[in-house]
Amino acid sequence: MELAVQIGLNAVIAGAIYALVALGFNLIYSTARFFDVGYGALAVVGGYTMLYVYKTLELPFALAIVLAVTFAGALGWVIERFVYRPLRSQKASPTVLLVASIGVLTVVQATVAILFTSEFKTLSRDVGATRVFEIFGGVITEVQVIILFVALAIMSTLGLVLKYTLFGKAIRAIADDEEVARIVGIPSRRLIGIVFFIGSAIGAVAGIAVGFDTGLQPTVGLALLLGGVIAAIIGGVGNIWGGVAGAFLLAIIENVGVWTFSGEWKSTVAFAVLILVLLFKPRGLFEK
Amino acid sequence: MNKSVWVILILLVLLVGGGWLIFNKDDSSGAKATGPIEIGFIGPLTGDAASLGAPSKAAVEVAVDEVNAAGGVGGRQLHVTYEDGQCNAQAATNAASKLINQGGVVAIIGGLCSTETAAFGPMAMQANIPVISYGSSAPSLSQMGALFSRDYPSDAGQGTFGAEYMYNALGARKVAVIYHISDYGTGIKNVFIERFKELGGEIVAEEGAEQTATDYRTQLTKIKAAKPDYIYSPLYPAGATAMFKQAKEMNIATKFLGGDALSDTKLQADVKSLGLNIMFTQIKSDIPAEFNSKIAAKTGGTQVPVYSATAYDVVYLLSNALKTADSGQALGTAIRATNYDGVSGHIQFDQNGDVAGSGYTVYKFENGSATLVE
Numbered sequence: 001m002e003l004a005v006q007i008g009l010n011a012v013i014a015g016a017i018y019a020l021v022a023l024g025f026n027l028i029y030s031t032a033r034f035f036d037v038g039y040g041a042l043a044v045v046g047g048y049t050m051l052y053v054y055k056t057l058e059l060p061f062a063l064a065i066v067l068a069v070t071f072a073g074a075l076g077w078v079i080e081r082f083v084y085r086p087l088r089s090q091k092a093s094p095t096v097l098l099v100a101s102i103g104v105l106t107v108v109q110a111t112v113a114i115l116f117t118s119e120f121k122t123l124s125r126d127v128g129a130t131r132v133f134e135i136f137g138g139v140i141t142e143v144q145v146i147i148l149f150v151a152l153a154i155m156s157t158l159g160l161v162l163k164y165t166l167f168g169k170a171i172r173a174i175a176d177d178e179e180v181a182r183i184v185g186i187p188s189r190r191l192i193g194i195v196f197f198i199g200s201a202i203g204a205v206a207g208i209a210v211g212f213d214t215g216l217q218p219t220v221g222l223a224l225l226l227g228g229v230i231a232a233i234i235g236g237v238g239n240i241w242g243g244v245a246g247a248f249l250l251a252i253i254e255n256v257g258v259w260t261f262s263g264e265w266k267s268t269v270a271f272a273v274l275i276l277v278l279l280f281k282p283r284g285l286f287e288k
Numbered sequence: 289m290n291k292s293v294w295v296i297l298i299l300l301v302l303l304v305g306g307g308w309l310i311f312n313k314d315d316s317s318g319a320k321a322t323g324p325i326e327i328g329f330i331g332p333l334t335g336d337a338a339s340l341g342a343p344s345k346a347a348v349e350v351a352v353d354e355v356n357a358a359g360g361v362g363g364r365q366l367h368v369t370y371e372d373g374q375c376n377a378q379a380a381t382n383a384a385s386k387l388i389n390q391g392g393v394v395a396i397i398g399g400l401c402s403t404e405t406a407a408f409g410p411m412a413m414q415a416n417i418p419v420i421s422y423g424s425s426a427p428s429l430s431q432m433g434a435l436f437s438r439d440y441p442s443d444a445g446q447g448t449f450g451a452e453y454m455y456n457a458l459g460a461r462k463v464a465v466i467y468h469i470s471d472y473g474t475g476i477k478n479v480f481i482e483r484f485k486e487l488g489g490e491i492v493a494e495e496g497a498e499q500t501a502t503d504y505r506t507q508l509t510k511i512k513a514a515k516p517d518y519i520y521s522p523l524y525p526a527g528a529t530a531m532f533k534q535a536k537e538m539n540i541a542t543k544f545l546g547g548d549a550l551s552d553t554k555l556q557a558d559v560k561s562l563g564l565n566i567m568f569t570q571i572k573s574d575i576p577a578e579f580n581s582k583i584a585a586k587t588g589g590t591q592v593p594v595y596s597a598t599a600y601d602v603v604y605l606l607s608n609a610l611k612t613a614d615s616g617q618a619l620g621t622a623i624r625a626t627n628y629d630g631v632s633g634h635i636q637f638d639q640n641g642d643v644a645g646s647g648y649t650v651y652k653f654e655n656g657s658a659t660l661v662e
Contacts, residue, residue, distance in 0.1 A: 003513040006538070010505040118334045118374065119554075120502075120526035122533070132537055141537045214502035215530050223500070258506035264469050264496035266506070 002137035007255050009138045014227075015251030016151040017209050021228025022235070022243035023158060024202035030175040030238040031195045032088075034097035038079060038104030039203055040225030041112075044218060046072035046204020047211040048112050050123055069204045076200025077193050079104055084196075085189065105221065113218040123211035147209045154202060155244055162240065171195060175238065230274050236284025245286060324367035325360075325610060328387035330398030330408065331423075331599075335374035336499060336526040339554035340593050341400055344422060345370055346586040347596035348397060351603035361610045366603075373399045375524065376499075377407035384408030388415045394615040395420065395623075397602050400595055401524070402426035402471035403499070409436060418620040420606060422599040425548065426471035427479060430640040435620040439605065439635045440598045441571055441645030443472070446547060447479025449648040450569050454518055454545060455487040457650075464493035464516035464542075466507055466531065468523050473499070476522040476547050492516050497531075499524055504531040505538065512540050519544045525552035529559060536562040545569070545650075553591040553657060560656035567661060570594060572647045579631045591657055594632070601630030 021043065028036050049071045054064035083104060087097055124143070131142040162168035173181040174188050182188045206228075210220060227250065228243075235246025250270060257269030277285065329348055332341035348368060356365045369391045371383035380399055387393045388411070396412055399405045400423035412419045413433045421429070421438040430442055454460045463484060467473040474496070481491055492514040495507035508531070511519060521544050523531060528550060535544075543565040550556075550568035559566070573594055580592040583600075609622035628635045633646050651658040 003509060006509040006512075007506065010509060013505075014503065113334070117338065119338050120336065120529055122529070122558075132539065134539075139538050210502070214534070215526075217500070217502070217526070219500065220502065255506045259510060262495050262510075263466075263504075263507040264498070266501075267498070 003259075005136045005138035007259050008252075009135070009140050009144075011251040011255040012148065012248070013140070013144045013213065013251075014254065015248035016148045017206055017213070017224075018227045018231045018251055019155065019244045019247035020151050020202055020206035020209065021224050022231040022247045023155060023240065024199040024206070025225070025228050026232050026238060026240055026243045027158070027171075027195055027202070028199040029232070031171055031178075031192055032080075032084065032097075033178075034084075034094040034101070035229075036084075036101045037098065037222075037225065038101040038108065039076075039199065040221035041105045041108035042072050042076050042079075042200040042221075043203040043207035043210075043224050044112055044216070044221040045075055045108060045207070046201075047123070047207035047216045047220070048116055048218075049204075050208045050211060051116065051121055051216065054123065055125065065208065068208060069201045072204030072207070073197040073201035076203075077197040080193055080196035085192075109218050109221060116218070118218050120215050120217055121211075122215040123208065141213075143212045147213060150205065150209070154205065155240075158198075158202075159240060167191075167194075227270075230270060232284075233274065234277050234285055236286045239284065239286055242284055242286035246284070249285075322364065324365045326391055326393045327366055327368045327606070328384070328391055328393035328396040328398070329368050329370045330373040330380055330383050330387070330396060330404060331370075331400040332375035332404070333370070333372040335372075335376060335379070336524045337375040337401055337549065337552065339525065339552050340423070340549070340595055341373075341375075343583060343587050343589065343593055343596045344400055344599040347583050347600040348603055350582060350586055351600045355603060355607050361607045366607065368397070369393065373401065373404035373408075375401040375403060377403055380404035380408045381411065384411055388412065388417060393417065394610075395606055395619060397422065397599065397606065399424060402429060402475065405429055405432075405438075406471045409433075416616045418616075418623055420602045420623060422602045423595040424472075426475040428471060428475055430642055432641070434624070434641075435617070437623050437626075437637050437641035439601050439630070439632065439643050440595070442642050443476040443547070444479055445645055446569055446571075446648055447476045448483045450476075450520065450545060450547070451480045451483035451487060451489070453569065453648075453650060454520065455484060455489050458518060458543075458545070460489065460516075460518040462490050462492045462514075462516045463518050463520055464495070464511040464514055465491060465520045466493075466495050466497070466504065466511060466523065467521070468499045468501075468527055469496045470499045470524070472524070472547075472549065473522045477520075480520055480522070497527065499527060501527055502530045504534050508535055508538055508540060511542075512538060516542055518542060521545070522547035522549070524549050525555040528552075529555055532559045532562055532564055532566065536564055543567070548594070550653075551593050551651070551658065553589065553593065556591075556653050556658055557656040559653065564653070566653040567650055568653075568658070569648045569650055571645055572649045573597060573632050575631055597630070597632035601628070601632050601635060604628065604630060605635060 050068035053059050053067050170186045231247035231250045232243040235242030352366050373380035395418045402424040405421050405424035409432045418435045425443040427442050427444040467477040493511045546568040548570045575597045583592045583596045605626045613619040613622040650661040652661045
């Protein structure tokens, strides 16, 4: 019983982080229509900016979060403006954009490693002081509870914004067909820029969450991205809620996999499931 | 027309420039016999074990300065190029290929992590360049070849010692193992488990994780449920930091015994506030206090990992070997013939390039550093 509860809690925490990554990824993918690998690096930028403003400059927590998330969002916007937009306006194919985004990932990751070294760092100011809650024999830390609620809040807000606001409708129109959207007067370029800002900011939240929960390394971006992307693919790419469901599903499968076999099988299980889903449901479990 | 003229001009410049460079290089290699002796160093200057790598580099710098100040080797100065192996295979291979192809080194000191050495070793062997490791302890490295030696003992001994210490001194009968899937972690874990079972103990959980993993919760959940007397944890420092933090969060009160990688002083400081009971095994050595203070003065730190002593000794035993042989097989043979008393102890290699070592001791984490248990 205890074991099952703990495995469940572990899965929920991992799922919340995957879900955040999948959210931002999905948002960017469905509007810009390419596989943005550079997005993983922005999560890392969020985490490391937090490290700098919160641990080095010792700013208050709330201000630090706002700064880190805004900085990562702004960087996402800048990258879109100066790398992806010129490429798109030259009618570059999604493959070219993918390759460019791998470049972005590498450049950002290497820059972070130069600035902060590639040593393992955690964001908590006092590692031992985290409060721990017990639920039916399983344990969850205060930080993890916060992560869970923040993730849920971001998911619902994004869902509501996309569904009910004019901005959300415009974004969905671009996602359906950018050209038509532009013809009916939607400023698609400006909106895609905003989408990159929001998507990168959500990624930054995921990066910060990882930094508090486990710890940061410059290379953590790719692993995070992979988790989020698998979640998005399992759930159906472009489907916001599908991505969230996929994230929790992936986390449960991973954790149950480790429980049944052993730790070293974690990624093997995750990717095997991905391949199975693709074979039987090429468009994901929750098709758009 | 204009364009092609420019192209031809640029090509000409490149040709002449390139030719000059090649010519120039020939010149300098002719002068090499009296120039400095080029040596490579590979160690984790960044990455998972950076806090072990930096003091090792400092120790090599100190030793090289001393050798050079005393006149060098046969009148020639030693010149070391330091490359970052990052405690991972890819970076170590890149580092070695740079040292071998561009650096023109006659020998490589390193790596520290077994992962590094296992990765670049074969490449150096093929290029006929002797490798002396100061910290790689994976038992599998004993099969590397005639040009490989290490003044740090193989984990065949450490795993066995850990198992015997667990069973006899700590009285543990049910042990859980959490390890990094790497040349180091897997190597030491296999020896440990074999010996522990032989003694009559029971392994109640055996959980591996990738060296880069930061989430150990599911493994720890299983270990907690298995209710072990002790947890054996041969992990690298970065992963160990995350693992200990999560163990604390999951209210795991079981005591830990780790391997020599836990001698990392940054790790010890980082997990100080967790209040966990952590011990680790390390090679026994009577490193003189004056050596430690010499290295600490160089690094600006307070604690000196044992790898500094072994790295320091490698410089001396290499310069002794260089007195009788220049490079290649002859240098390898000269290194193997070492019979030297260094700061880390007596160094003499067997037919696999291994040192016997002088046994192991146990340290305990205390107030952000480590103290000798016995």
